[in-house]
Amino acid sequence: MCAGPVANGLSRWEGASLNERAAPSGASPLPIWHVEGAHTLFAGPLAYNASHQHGAPVYLAGLYDAFRIRFAPGAWITCRTAFVPAGMPHELDCGGAPLGVLYREPDAGAWALTGLMGPAEAVGSALVGRGGEVGPLRSLFERRDACDWAGEAIADLSGFAARRFDRPVDPRIAKVLVDLRARPEAWMSAGRLATAASLSSSRMQHLFSATMGVPFRRYRGWLRMRRAIAAVVRGANFTGAAHEAAFADQAHFANAFRRTFGAPASYSLQDIRRPSPSRPSGTITHARQHEHPEGG
Numbered sequence: 001m002c003a004g005p006v007a008n009g010l011s012r013w014e015g016a017s018l019n020e021r022a023a024p025s026g027a028s029p030l031p032i033w034h035v036e037g038a039h040t041l042f043a044g045p046l047a048y049n050a051s052h053q054h055g056a057p058v059y060l061a062g063l064y065d066a067f068r069i070r071f072a073p074g075a076w077i078t079c080r081t082a083f084v085p086a087g088m089p090h091e092l093d094c095g096g097a098p099l100g101v102l103y104r105e106p107d108a109g110a111w112a113l114t115g116l117m118g119p120a121e122a123v124g125s126a127l128v129g130r131g132g133e134v135g136p137l138r139s140l141f142e143r144r145d146a147c148d149w150a151g152e153a154i155a156d157l158s159g160f161a162a163r164r165f166d167r168p169v170d171p172r173i174a175k176v177l178v179d180l181r182a183r184p185e186a187w188m189s190a191g192r193l194a195t196a197a198s199l200s201s202s203r204m205q206h207l208f209s210a211t212m213g214v215p216f217r218r219y220r221g222w223l224r225m226r227r228a229i230a231a232v233v234r235g236a237n238f239t240g241a242a243h244e245a246a247f248a249d250q251a252h253f254a255n256a257f258r259r260t261f262g263a264p265a266s267y268s269l270q271d272i273r274r275p276s277p278s279r280p281s282g283t284i285t286h287a288r289q290h291e292h293p294e295g296g
Contacts, residue, residue, distance in 0.1 A: 028098075029141055030273045034150040035230040038108035041154050042101040042268060043141035049092040049262030054103065055214050055222020057085045059113040060092075061100040063138040066130075068093040071123055081132035083114050085125050087214040091262065100137030104158055106212040106219075107169045107177055115161030133157065147233075147275035172197045173211045176204060181223065190216050225260050228253055232269055 031044025040056070043063065051072060060069070060082040068076045069084075070091040084090055086106050092099070104113050114120075118131030136157050140146045146153075169177075175197040180188055194204035208216045228245035236244060242253035257265040 029144060030271055031268055032140060032146055032150065032273045033229055033233050033269065034147065034154065035226050035233065036151040037155065038105040039151075039154045039158055040103040040226055040229070041137075041140065041150060042099075043137055044098055044268060044272075045096050046092060046094040046099045046263070046268065047096050048094075051089050051091050052258075052260060052262035053087050053089045053218075054084070054260060055086060055219045055225075056103040056105050057083065057110055057113055057213070059083055059100075059102045059104075059116050059132075061102075061116075061132060061134045061137050062094070063098040063100050063134065063141055065097055067095075067097065067099060069128065071126060074123065077123065077128050079128040079130060080134070081117055081120075081129045083117055083120070083127040085110065085213055087218065088124070088126055090126070098138075098141055100134070100141065102137065102154065102158070104162070106214070107174070108158075109162045110213050112158065112162035115163075116157070133161070144273070145276075147273050170207055170211055172199055172204070173207050176208065180220065188220070221256065222260070225256060228257075229269065233272065233274060235274065238265060238269075 028045065031042065034041040060067070062080050066078050066080050068078050069082050070076045070093075072089060072091075076093065102113065102116075114127060116133040117127055118129050120127040120129035120132075136153065140150055140153060176193045179193050179196055190205055191201045194201045197204060199207070205216045208219070212219055214222075224245045224247065228241040228247065231241035231244045232238070238253060239250045242248075242250045245253070247253040247256065254265055257269070261268070
């Protein structure tokens with residue numbers, strides 16, 4: 001990821017201001033996924049996503065128009081942008097229109113993405129608004145070479161939003177996260193990680209939930225999902241991605257994807273863009289120590 005000033009990334013977004021414009025004419029760009037460091041990005045068309053919850057906070061932006069979101073048991077809300085904290089169930093209805101979806105790992109700033117919102121209304125612990133940072137995500141969707149520079153652009157955008165929200169993470173939980181992220185075998189138990197951090201399992205899980213906003217098991221599942229998505233971006237099929245991320249089989253991965261995102265993997269993870277061969281994507285290496293604990 002780029003460690004330079006914000007302007008380095010913004011230069012790629014020329015013409016991507018918040019001024020409205022229609023969706024590009026002709027064939028729609030393929031969806032884009034990008035998994036790198038503290039961030040996970042999706043930009044592409046979505047229809048209906050049933051109630052689901054994530055292991056990381058998320059910023060949502062309608063790339064060309066408003067979308068609808070619902071937090072049970074409330075009514076549908078029409079908005080242009082939304083922030084949903086980790087673990088909060090919600091439904092989406094985009095009617096097939098493109099949506100920008102940006103996740104930032106909780107220990108990199110659980111509320112940092114709220115800095116991308118414009119004036120907003122609180123709905124429980126979520127936020128919904130009629131404006132916010134749309135242009136940069138729209139440019140990532142429209143630019144067909146975006147896979148080659150998405151990591152730098154996303155890091156710059158997220159860092160721009162996060163500067164007011166940085167706070168230290170308990171060093172014991174930071175140790176747990178380093179160990180958890182460094183091991184691809186998603187079966188790493190809470191007990192083993194707690195012992196390595198000189199904590200009891202129950203105390204570690206309490207601190208983990210307080211720090212991350214989601215229980216340990218849910219976040220471990222989120223990391224496994226990130227690994228699988230990154231594998232698909234690199235060219236793996238669903239079976240290979242499931243194996244690489246330590247799912248039992250493709251069906252296990254498919255069920256977990258539906259629970260995590262509220263729709264089948266085939267809706268958003270097939271026929272996606274991929275980076276140029278010389279610019280590999282889909283790594284979860286953490287390049288910025290100040291932004292995210294090193295995890296390998």
